[in-house]
Amino acid sequence: MTTQQESPVSAVISIQVENESGALARVIGLFSGRGYNIESLTVAAVDETRRQSRINIVTTATPRVLEQIRAQVDRLVPVYRVSVMTAADPHVAREMALVKVIASGERRADALRIAQAFRAHPVDASATSFVFELTGATDKLDAFIDLMRPLGLAEVSRTGVAAIARGAAIL
Amino acid sequence: MNAASHQTDLKPHAAGTDTTVLSGAEVLLRVLVEQGVEVIFGYPGGAVLPIYDALFRQNAIRHVLVRHEQAAVHAAEAYARSTGKVGVVLVTSGPGATNTVTGLLDAMLDSIPVVCFSGQVGVPLIGTDAFQEADTTGITRPATKYNYLVRRPEDVATCVHEAFHIARSGRPGPVLVDLPKNLMVGPAPYSDAPRVPHPSYHPQTEPGRDVIARAVAAMKGARRPLFYIGGGIINAGPGASTALRRLVEKTGFPCTSTLMGLGAMPAGDRRFLGMLGMHGTYEANMATHGCDVLIALGSRFDDRVTGRLDAFSPGSFKIHADIDPSQINKIVPVDVGIVGDARRVIEMMLEEWDCTPANTRQPIDVAQWWHQISEWRKIDSLGFSQDMAPEAIIRPQYAIRRLYELATATGRDTYVSTEVGQHQMWAAQHFGFSKPNRWLTSGGLGTMGYGLPAAVGAQVAHPDALVIDIAGEASTLMNIQELSTIAQYRLPVKVFILNNQYMGMVRQWQELLHDSRYSESYSAALPDFVKLAESFHGRGLRATCVGELDGVIADMLAHPGPVVADICVAQDENCYPMIPSGAAHNQMLLGPDQDDEISAEGRMLV
Structure with missing residues (x-):
């Protein structure tokens, strides 16, 4: 508990919860009620037979606050397990974005070329627009969206981060 | 029908x-x-x-x-x-x-x-x-x-x-x-309690042997140890209090308690230092500040206890046992965190204490610590002056002391509830509890209006016991309608109102922090509590001076039905000792004569 722990780091909080009404509200209510930040949030059922869902929340906090978040979330009745993954914990974190670009002529061609470089797939096209689908780490999505901005970026829809530990470790 | x-x-x-x-x-x-x-x-x-x-x-x-x-x-x-x-x-x-x-x-x-x-x-x-x-x-x-x-x-x-x-x-x-x-x-099927009540719900009650061993090793090396116990001991059942008393006896360590833990240790025990925190005793707060090993059991480092955080028990080795893992390191970083039921924690500490080698410190060290504590005790931080002339104004502390003494003299099992404010703190300071589960007060939320309905609940549970709501005139009006419940079920609840015609704690803070601008804290247009009691089919009593106090208390205790006793007390009395907001435990105000300049940061705190 010394000062080297006091600088904020980015983390994904992965939470396995009972798939019941109110479970998500309980988790996000805890974040807002206790003043923790939510940068992104994903939730989906992951085990129908055992009625379990997984919530992934991206937040930035000091290690001590992250430990407090973990403990606070873990004591919620419908929570099975919680893990906090920072850069120090080997894990894969991905999100998906749908990016609409409205452009014609030169800018349209540029957008397509950059999309190819990012392996973003055009999943919809019209004479004046594209919708690109792009999956990857958050910074890759940020970089792509930044590049699209001068080319006619019109709308972005992102899923937020889904994360899982590397190797054989499970939540 | x-x-x-x-x-x-x-x-x-x-x-x-x-x-x-x-x-x-x-x-x-x-x-x-x-x-x-x-x-x-x-x-x-x-x-x-x-x-x-x-x-x-x-x-x-x-x-x-x-x-x-x-x-x-x-x-x-x-x-x-x-x-x-x-x-x-x-x-x-x-x-x-x-x-x-x-x-x-x-x-x-x-x-x-x-x-x-x-x-x-x-x-x-x-x-x-x-x-x-x-x-x-x-x-x-x-x-x-x-x-x-x-x-x-x-x-x-x-x-x-x-x-x-x-x-x-x-x-x-x-x-x-x-x-x-x-x-x-509509129809519904009955089913027995499920074997696994809620698959994701998994409270940990059994502490780890390794952390208990680390805690006890630190306790054995302590020169200035202190137990700091809280409501977790009460919630763990009377067995936890029994175990705690054995642990305190065996170790010979001093023990302080939060508001919520009162009764876990007998108030009269020589090793009990009284309550710590904002209105705690001088010896409890000085010991918290000066200890070298702090053993927190079922307490949660509430801001009313810690005062200024960066000056809370500086330099001590901290052990914290709580049944809720999220409490460990929440406010105060600790050296040993123990998750488990308070009773099990204490029982395992007792076992470990017996089966590990003798103390590494010299007995003289703890004796010196006790000598220091007895010096602090001499300050008599709960002392107050009461003019004993019959016509003198009643000091609220004196009223509670007399209530405690006369209630104890009846030999009856006694439950005390309170409202919230000065009277609550005075009750905590001056009404001694020798058993757990007898002290019913709103600690965490600080809910005015708690005491009267709480007295209803306690009296329903213990029809033959003496149940007293130590109240303030402002708080008790927040749920005064419960006098009707009391009448309906003939509950012999005693409502002991320390009536200073102010929201006393608000008034005290306005005096200390806002240059005595008593904004909206005066209890105007109060009811006549005697007539109020009578209108709810109870007995109303009033004491306006020292000479009337004992008689009123005796009448109240002797009356078989519900009583509201309106005790008119000094209006300007402040609750001391006090750690002003933003101050450390060794910066207590002992009384009104002390220089009580409160820092700008302190004014921001609740």
């Missing part, structure tokens, strides 16, 4: 022989019987009519009709705190449910096991803004440990069984079960 012919048999049936079709309401009551419920505190209304009808047709469970739903929760809390059982509340939908919110949060912050049943509009009407509809589970989610909206008849029994398990296990707390009216009217 012959009620007996309409009685419902709520007794458990042998498996396979039960073919009776029960309504949801009857299933609810049968689960309550299975769970050992004897009393419900409640208030009827449209959405719970089927439950009240089922209650009418049985004799196993008693219902106490309160006069406001908030009071039902406080009464249930006091019932729970004074018995160790789960307190049960039944209210209707909409306003009935919203009125319980303060009580539920109060139970949440003080970790009191309460199950609250609220009526709800029928399932088909949910979400239509129906009459007396409220999103009760949404509103109460942050005010409860857990809550349910029951949607299917087959879930009624399971949810109710589970609610009791969750309320009483782990760190106890309030659980709300929202019951749509159609599910209570």
